[in-house]
Amino acid sequence: MVAERSAQVLVASNRGPVAYRPAEDDPARLTARRGGGGLVSGLSAIGPETGAVWVCSALSSPDREAASRAGRRLDSADTGGQAVRMLDIPADVHDGAYNGVANSVLWFVHHLLYRTPVEPSFDAEFARQWAAYEAYNAAFADALAEEAAEGAAVLVQDYHLSLVPALLRERRPDLRIGHFSHTPWAPPDYYRMLPDDVAADVLRGVLGADRAGFLTARWARAFADCCADVLGAEVTTGEDGHVHVVHEGRTTRLGVHPLGADGDFLRERSRRHDVAERRQQLRAQIGGGDRRIVVRVDRTELSKNIVRGLYAFRRLLTDHPEWQGRVVHLAFAYPSRQDLAVYQEYTAEVAEVAEEINADFGTPAWTPVVLHVEDDFARSLAAYRMADVALVNPIRDGMNLVAKEVPVVSDEGCALVLSREAGAYAELAEDALTVNPYDIAETARALHEALSMPKGERAERSKRLADAATALPPADWFLEQLEGLRG
Numbered sequence: 001m002v003a004e005r006s007a008q009v010l011v012a013s014n015r016g017p018v019a020y021r022p023a024e025d026d027p028a029r030l031t032a033r034r035g036g037g038g039l040v041s042g043l044s045a046i047g048p049e050t051g052a053v054w055v056c057s058a059l060s061s062p063d064r065e066a067a068s069r070a071g072r073r074l075d076s077a078d079t080g081g082q083a084v085r086m087l088d089i090p091a092d093v094h095d096g097a098y099n100g101v102a103n104s105v106l107w108f109v110h111h112l113l114y115r116t117p118v119e120p121s122f123d124a125e126f127a128r129q130w131a132a133y134e135a136y137n138a139a140f141a142d143a144l145a146e147e148a149a150e151g152a153a154v155l156v157q158d159y160h161l162s163l164v165p166a167l168l169r170e171r172r173p174d175l176r177i178g179h180f181s182h183t184p185w186a187p188p189d190y191y192r193m194l195p196d197d198v199a200a201d202v203l204r205g206v207l208g209a210d211r212a213g214f215l216t217a218r219w220a221r222a223f224a225d226c227c228a229d230v231l232g233a234e235v236t237t238g239e240d241g242h243v244h245v246v247h248e249g250r251t252t253r254l255g256v257h258p259l260g261a262d263g264d265f266l267r268e269r270s271r272r273h274d275v276a277e278r279r280q281q282l283r284a285q286i287g288g289g290d291r292r293i294v295v296r297v298d299r300t301e302l303s304k305n306i307v308r309g310l311y312a313f314r315r316l317l318t319d320h321p322e323w324q325g326r327v328v329h330l331a332f333a334y335p336s337r338q339d340l341a342v343y344q345e346y347t348a349e350v351a352e353v354a355e356e357i358n359a360d361f362g363t364p365a366w367t368p369v370v371l372h373v374e375d376d377f378a379r380s381l382a383a384y385r386m387a388d389v390a391l392v393n394p395i396r397d398g399m400n401l402v403a404k405e406v407p408v409v410s411d412e413g414c415a416l417v418l419s420r421e422a423g424a425y426a427e428l429a430e431d432a433l434t435v436n437p438y439d440i441a442e443t444a445r446a447l448h449e450a451l452s453m454p455k456g457e458r459a460e461r462s463k464r465l466a467d468a469a470t471a472l473p474p475a476d477w478f479l480e481q482l483e484g485l486r487g
């Protein structure tokens with residue numbers, strides 16, 4: 001029997017550290033796999049002995065089944081010793097909150113993604129989704145209030161759960177609450193696109209936290225600007241050097257924690273057998289022993305700007321025909337958010353543009369773009385090791401860990417073409433070739449420059465990039481946030 005109010009440290013996120021699926025040999029048996037992302041490796045550093053509890057959402061029917069079989073907390077054997085409480089939120093509520101408000105509205109606002117004169121339209125459907133978002137956030141706040149020991153530290157993650165800090169504070173004023181945004185934050189002129197009450201509720205929700213964390217100072221500033229603009233909150237710099245937002249008599253301190261790559265894990269993982277196998281397969285696809293390699297790895301995500309990246313590669317081949325036959329673009333995309341039509345369409349567009357380039361430039365002996373739309377981490381690592389150039393050109397990105405991972409595992413050093421709109425720009429700009437992600441001609445020029453960089457310079461820059469990329473590994477990033485709540 002799990003005691004109520006026993007956890008000293010809690011984490012809350014939509015996607016948790018474990019995901020279930022039916023076993024292949026026996027569909028009645030559920031098997032667990034580790035969930036992805038830096039947060040998972042970050043939290044594993046805390047260890048089960050601290051009594052930390054991770055509250056997350058069941059994301060599939062097998063997850064729901066596993067959660068209901070387990071009772072209040074999932075079996076720690078499945079979760080690597082981590083205590084997990086998986087919330088069984090009704091599917092329609094989760095859909096409205098996750099696909100509706102979180103991914104179709106808040107994600108779009110923070111990434112400045114709306115494209116047509118009719119988007120967004122805040123209609124009756126949105127009202128239903130917003131009610132679902134409130135219910136979903138309330139379910140998290142209830143579970144956290146039930147699990148947290150007196151004075152416990154609660155770390156709430158991301159835009160799915162922006163209302164949780166305020167809701168939890170109402171339920172449990174004794175707790176120390178942090179919120180962390182893994183996305184950018186929209187500037188006020190764009191943020192005000194949200195209906196007034198929604199715009200204010202999201203900000204008030206996050207301000208329920210004692211500390212609100214961001215990946216860069218730029219996103220923290222945008223959040224403070226929105227608080228001043230929408231709520232009339234007072235923004236000051238405290239004696240501790242942190243930005244303070246004062247609203248309705250409470251102060252929320254803003255923190256900047258630039259999540260880094262997990263160097264030890266990546267180096268070890270990239271030397272395993274499956275990565276060597278993928279490398280051989282890729283070599284066969286690339287052909288011609290000394291061909292150069294430009295790699296990109298993303299989720300199939302609008303903000304990643306994959307289509308413009310492909311146009312820039314095309315422009316490189318046109319402006320510098322000397323590269324024809326001598327360079328291959330490995331473009332890997334992990335399917336993401338395919339419940340949303342706009343993501344399906346974007347994924348199809350990426351495939352079409354890649355095919356067009358191959359049709360226009362390819363020869364029997366050379367395929368210019370090798371596109372894989374599949375989730376295959378071993379293949380990505382193989383490509384990272386081999387690449388001469390990494391292309392990271394999002395139109396806006398909270399951090400972008402690919403930019404940090406490639407130099408860490410690269411065999412001989414890799415040049416980085418990096419968007420100035422990625423959070424990683426703040427730490428990596430000096431040794432990257434930086435671009436305006438909307439400017440296809442400039443991106444093509446940067447690709448040419450990167451491919452032409454002398455090997456020695458490339459290796460030196462790559463080494464410095466790797467050092468900057470691993471400055472704050474996930475475990476330290478997590479502990480920093482926890483420390484921040486104590487101070």
Ligand code: G6P
Binds near residue numbers: 158336398
């Ligand atoms: C990216 C973002 C995170 C977000 C996650 C959700 O990693 O940087 O801010 O939480 O996507 O992805 P999902 O697949 O769960 O929609």
